[in-house]
Amino acid sequence: MILTVTLNAALDVTYEVAELVPGGTHRASAVHERAGGKGVNVARVLTALGRDRVLATGLAGGPAGAEITRELAAAGIPARFAPIAGDSRRTVTIVASGDATVFNEPGPVVTDGEWHGFRERFRALCGEAEVAVLSGSLPPGVPRDAYAQLTTDARARGVRVLLDADGEALRLGLAARPDVAKPNAAELARVAGPGPVAEAARSLLANGPGAVVVSRGADGLLAVTSAGTWSVRPPRPLSGNPTGAGDAVAAALARALRGTAPLDRAAPVDWPAVLADAAALSAAAVLAPVAGDVDLAAYRTFLQEISCHSPRQPR
Amino acid sequence: MILTVTLNAALDVTYEVAELVPGGTHRASAVHERAGGKGVNVARVLTALGRDRVLATGLAGGPAGAEITRELAAAGIPARFAPIAGDSRRTVTIVASGDATVFNEPGPVVTDGEWHGFRERFRALCGEAEVAVLSGSLPPGVPRDAYAQLTTDARARGVRVLLDADGEALRLGLAARPDVAKPNAAELARVAGPGPVAEAARSLLANGPGAVVVSRGADGLLAVTSAGTWSVRPPRPLSGNPTGAGDAVAAALARALRGTAPLDRAAPVDWPAVLADAAALSAAAVLAPVAGDVDLAAYRTFLQEISCHSPRQPR
Numbered sequence: 001m002i003l004t005v006t007l008n009a010a011l012d013v014t015y016e017v018a019e020l021v022p023g024g025t026h027r028a029s030a031v032h033e034r035a036g037g038k039g040v041n042v043a044r045v046l047t048a049l050g051r052d053r054v055l056a057t058g059l060a061g062g063p064a065g066a067e068i069t070r071e072l073a074a075a076g077i078p079a080r081f082a083p084i085a086g087d088s089r090r091t092v093t094i095v096a097s098g099d100a101t102v103f104n105e106p107g108p109v110v111t112d113g114e115w116h117g118f119r120e121r122f123r124a125l126c127g128e129a130e131v132a133v134l135s136g137s138l139p140p141g142v143p144r145d146a147y148a149q150l151t152t153d154a155r156a157r158g159v160r161v162l163l164d165a166d167g168e169a170l171r172l173g174l175a176a177r178p179d180v181a182k183p184n185a186a187e188l189a190r191v192a193g194p195g196p197v198a199e200a201a202r203s204l205l206a207n208g209p210g211a212v213v214v215s216r217g218a219d220g221l222l223a224v225t226s227a228g229t230w231s232v233r234p235p236r237p238l239s240g241n242p243t244g245a246g247d248a249v250a251a252a253l254a255r256a257l258r259g260t261a262p263l264d265r266a267a268p269v270d271w272p273a274v275l276a277d278a279a280a281l282s283a284a285a286v287l288a289p290v291a292g293d294v295d296l297a298a299y300r301t302f303l304q305e306i307s308c309h310s311p312r313q314p315r
Numbered sequence: 316m317i318l319t320v321t322l323n324a325a326l327d328v329t330y331e332v333a334e335l336v337p338g339g340t341h342r343a344s345a346v347h348e349r350a351g352g353k354g355v356n357v358a359r360v361l362t363a364l365g366r367d368r369v370l371a372t373g374l375a376g377g378p379a380g381a382e383i384t385r386e387l388a389a390a391g392i393p394a395r396f397a398p399i400a401g402d403s404r405r406t407v408t409i410v411a412s413g414d415a416t417v418f419n420e421p422g423p424v425v426t427d428g429e430w431h432g433f434r435e436r437f438r439a440l441c442g443e444a445e446v447a448v449l450s451g452s453l454p455p456g457v458p459r460d461a462y463a464q465l466t467t468d469a470r471a472r473g474v475r476v477l478l479d480a481d482g483e484a485l486r487l488g489l490a491a492r493p494d495v496a497k498p499n500a501a502e503l504a505r506v507a508g509p510g511p512v513a514e515a516a517r518s519l520l521a522n523g524p525g526a527v528v529v530s531r532g533a534d535g536l537l538a539v540t541s542a543g544t545w546s547v548r549p550p551r552p553l554s555g556n557p558t559g560a561g562d563a564v565a566a567a568l569a570r571a572l573r574g575t576a577p578l579d580r581a582a583p584v585d586w587p588a589v590l591a592d593a594a595a596l597s598a599a600a601v602l603a604p605v606a607g608d609v610d611l612a613a614y615r616t617f618l619q620e621i622s623c624h625s626p627r628q629p630r
Contacts, residue, residue, distance in 0.1 A: 013405075015418050015420070020337045021416070022411070022416050023415070024416060024417070025416075025417040025419065026418045026419065027419050028421065031420050031421075063378040063381065063382055064378075090328075092407050092418075096337070099337060099338045100338070101335075101337050101339060101340075102339070102340040102341065103330050103343055103409065104341065106342065106343065
């Protein structure tokens, strides 16, 4: 089972308007609501792929939290969120003539007791999981080293860990040695400092993760491990909604960690194949209009097209 | 008692952001949620004034509906909303450097049964009311002549009616002869056609309301009855949040209809005094940052300052 953790789950609300006029009053022609947050998106992609048992967990509370769990159930995404007293956040996205403008609430305040309760739940769920995906921002009140704590808990139970975070949460989480860290280029620069991406990624390996996979938008993906560096470019220039593309990469990497695709678990990681798979799934997410969705037909096409550049570089 | 009706009640959500950048991602530094909709705002103003017993009614459903009734209770505003199966709408206002950008959801779909149930409730509440304020948009499914039906119900029970609506809902409602209609200039033009405001307002009187009060923003208020025309200008040039200024006017007019202020009920309406009161309360609403709030100290100051131009015009 792949367990996805979303500590700052969101109810993602999308309004379609004809045109966004700052200072104006707009009538939304359509309103969409769905559960979101990076880990939820990963679970949604994995559910769409339909090959792995998946469970979404995290923290959810208040009216938005109730809507989050209701929508997950309606969408057929297995979920067991821990209730909290605070209100889960909403995000509001205004879509106007193809352009998306996003407003994020900061999230609920989580108490110490709620955090400890969640950690107990996470440890129990680790008994059923092979891979844990730790994704996204931390709500106020959750300790800054939350991902380090969860990584330690998971590794102690033989569960492989993918970490997709930013800033302090990422920096502290890396020290607990997740199997893979997946920052984007900006997140990498924030923890490793400026400089060439490959060097920055390699600098994280010393006391940290087994591999660093950097998602670089139109520049594709880069994987760095102690054994070498691999990169892959997107199958073709794409226009669409890049929100959720990184979550599709995380979904592909979680499957690779579990051994579902593209190789079985016992074998060493075939990074060229893993990156090609992740890039194809990411591109298929860009083509889908809503974060968390993937265009499965496009995914299969891209898998055929993609070429992986894998100069096995000596360190 | 003053009964305010809000058929399309809203949960008004406000996000404060540093700057609104179309196409950008914004983190809200503050999130405010409160019950809204024009009738709710009127009830809030009347509650703040503290002189009249007030009750807010209308339709509310779903998670937003639950938050609306919870917030009203917390704010001490007496409310008895009829539950509906649909989700009450939210409005999202982005406040950035003093500028407000508003997004309105269309509202829930109301069933025939829910509408008839509400009408029963309204008739029962009329037994306790002296004035009914019918304000704002109609949600999908509510008959277009809803305000005409409610006006007829109220008048049959000796309850005086203030109608504050737009478009078809206003046009059909006027025919049921509410005591006062309060369009703004744009709403007036939509039902009466283009032309000078006083003439347009007078054209509505023939088969319609007892009085038409037009709110004209910086140009002040204009009242037209069969006895004459009165106008008043704002106490001074104001900058602030004009949302809710019209609801403050409605609150003042409802008090006048009830006879609370500025004169007792038995006397004929002293329009100069009523308009001065409404203009002062409206200006005090502009100074308050959130729709439904009024600056009570400013209201008292403005009442002293305001000069009412009351050329009692022959028709």
